[in-house]
Amino acid sequence: MKDAQTQPDPAVRADALLVARGVSKNFGKTQALTDAALTLRPGEVVGLLGANGAGKSTLSRIVSGHIQPSGGEIAFDGRPLALSSTRDALRQGIALVAQETSLAPDLSVLENIFLPDLATPGRLSFRAMRRRANELLSGLGHEHVLPLDAEVRTLSAAQRQLVEIAKALALDARLVIFDEPTASLSATEVDRLFDIMARLRDGGHALGFVSHRLEEVFAITDRVTILREGQVVAEDVATGTLSQGDIIQHMVGRDIGAIYAARRAPPEAAADTVFEVRNLRAAPWVQDMSFSVRRGEILGLGGLVGAGRSEAMEAIWGLRPRQGGEILVRGEPARLRKPADAVRAGLGFVAEDRRAQNIVPDLSVRENLMIAQMGQHRGFGRGYGKRADKVASLIADLGLPPDRLDQSLLNYSGGMQQKIIIARWLLTEPDILILDEPTKGVDIGTRSSIYRLLQDAADRGLAVIVISSDFEELLGISERVVVVSDGVTIADLPVARLTEEKLTLLAAPRTSTARNQALLRALVEVHGGDAFWALLDGEETICLAQAGDRLAGMVPGEAALAEETAIPEAIRARGPDFTADGDRRTLLTQMTDKRGHDLGWIGVTLPAASDPPDPDAIRRRIATLTDPAEEVST
Incomplete structure (x- = not known):
């Protein structure tokens, strides 16, 4: 049964690009969907949620033409939609970006982006395709990330997802469904994917997003539709009106309590x-x-x-x-x-x-x-x-x-x-x-x-x-x-x-932190002493990298309280100038990304007897880490 309080206002559907109602699907004797629904609008991201076996992927594949429904009604752009294949869906402007991409591994990035065009009659202009590919990637903010001539098999999971998205946009898709797109991505790659999705949403695309990770649902979706055992139990509800507990109860039909139960670790002395x-x-x-x-x-x-x-x-x-x-x-x-x-x-x-x-x-x-x-x-x-x-x-x-x-x-x-x-x-x-x-x-x-x-x-x-x-x-x-x-x-x-x-x-690839480590070495070459990159949280520290004489007492990969280092006063003060700690003094400069996320602190520790360099000059040197691709600022 659908919950009364979670039914959408019919007037809200007026501007919908896609409306699916009462959709059912049988696979032999198995009933995958019995009464599913979905509404997608331009300029919105709608989460499609449910437990395993609830029918999320089945509904996504029906909307994108991969399979045909057994019953129900689907309208796209105000007209009834009947798809016989994925090619029909692509012609209508509907694309699916799945967890397992449908790319040709032996073809180049460029060829995969325009893969559907390769099967059409007539001559293709690779110069025009390359220009169009650069335009698409530029619109996604990733024109420098994908080498167009590289074979797809050489790409990372995140890069393959980007090729799949560019392929959908090359076909002028107005509606894109992302089915578990983050399952194989790291946290940083997920963040970049969400940037792309936000660009698409702001550009007027209608987006569906299937995910099991509730933190991602709250981070990127505007509305959610929840399925349970093939039926819709919460349709087109504003994400901001729901708590994590509300969504879980809709998905499983009960309160499962805390996801992570607290337990005490075995004592060091008692456990072998x-x-x-x-x-x-x-x-x-x-x-x-x-x-x-x-x-x-x-x-x-x-x-x-x-x-x-x-x-x-x-x-x-x-x-x-x-x-x-x-x-x-x-x-x-x-x-x-x-x-x-x-x-x-x-x-x-x-x-x-x-x-x-x-x-x-x-x-x-x-x-x-x-x-x-x-x-x-x-x-x-x-x-x-x-x-x-x-x-x-x-x-x-x-x-x-x-x-x-x-x-x-x-x-x-x-x-x-x-x-x-x-x-x-x-x-x-x-x-x-x-x-x-x-x-x-x-x-x-x-x-x-x-x-x-x-x-x-x-x-x-x-x-x-x-x-x-x-x-x-x-x-x-x-x-x-x-x-x-x-x-x-x-x-x-x-x-x-x-x-x-x-x-x-801590988990960042060493290649992606090479510029930070090169900066530490350069600072030591110019000023001597010690240079380090660390995470500072109150009085807790974790050292990520270090160069020089370890005057600060920081060891890469180790955690320590401020008092356990050689620079407790500097860690507490974190001021704009050098802070003295006995026979040494330290300047700390924080780095953040465009979302305001802490990327750690660059520290320079020198003997107190040495002439201190200009703090602004060091901060300007640290500011050279700013990269358009990374969008880091100090």
Whole structure:
């Protein structure tokens, strides 16, 4: 039933570009949509929300011509809309930008932007196409980001998304639906995508936005429509009138409480280190990674996409060759040359790609659930009976009807598939469980249940390592976070010392911070002493980079209170001039981006006996970091 208070005013639809009402869709005996609705207007971003299996992607694909509805009415620009293909939708000016892009990897960026034109008769002018591509990218504010002659296979996930958007605009799309576009993007890349979406909205485009991340919904949408079990339960509601709790209740039909349940980390003295990695190297992605996890602890492994975290876990698991490093399990060196060695050593591993790396599509739910423990079974048969009680308990925790265990796992939503995969490894009763992006592409209700599952397991003594690009998730579920950038361990810090902003700066690729580090070296060459780049939060500091004599007492990757450094007075004052601390003095200059986000402080610490340089001259030197692409200011 649709909630009465969440029905849109009919008068509000007068300026709508697209109106879908009563849309239904059957896939054989499966009813994906029964009574779905969506309204999109020029100059607005509308969030399309719902739990896994609610029908969001199905409705998006119907509107964009990928599939045909079983019933309902859809009007576009005031006229009935009947699409037989995606080409029909593109001709009408409707495009879908999906999480998995539909680009041709062996073609260039330019060819992909104009891919639909390549199939039309007549000669194409590549000079005109290049001029048009530059105009499109300039309009998006990214004309210098995409090399038009590069093959798409060489691009990052964020760059591929940008090509997909440019392709839609090349067809003069007036309506663009973004279906989970941020799932593979870092926080910085998401911010840039939202800049593009804001430009499109301000340019009069109608935008739909499908996402499981509620913080993104509040950041970019003007209105939301929420589906539950194929029906609309909140249609065209102003985002500002809803709280996160309101949206969750609409999505799952109940209050699931706090997403991240508070738990106490095991005391240092009471918990043994059960797993340790020292100086791991697995070229080209993993250069020098070290971390450890204790019994009963949830350790977060944070970093951006491409930082080398997943590759490090594959190397540990025996799926990728290692060129160096040491792995210790329960304090003893472990020779993990193949996955079977890791399983016997007490490790479990939930890989990132659910369909390609975790699911055996021809097997049932029961068989997928039991496949890992069969590797531990010795003797005749399958050994199912030995774990019958454990299976029954896990099935109850998952909320899975026991009479559906013999159905195909592919019949279930992505969220339920993920919970079954995690349960598969819990059945083996490992000492260490590694999970790579465990909540990628799952709804808020499923995320909450997965977190509780992991926290309960950790409370029973399991050591858990969670790899995630979602920094809110890392801070919510972990007790400690190890930050990785460009295959190197950058920092190992308790979550109490971290925020999402701090994690973002710590995780920045070393290539993107090269100019900052070059500036530090240049400042030391000119003035001597010490130069550093640090995050300052009250009296807490985290050093990002440093050059010179370490007069300030800052060590890259380490956190310290002001009193634990050599410049406590300067950290407290942060004044426009040099501040004295005993036999040294320090000038601190803050950097912020165009949104006012803190990008850290550049510090110069010199011996008190030296002649102080002009603070304004140093600030001007720091201002040279300003770059149009980064839009940094001091």
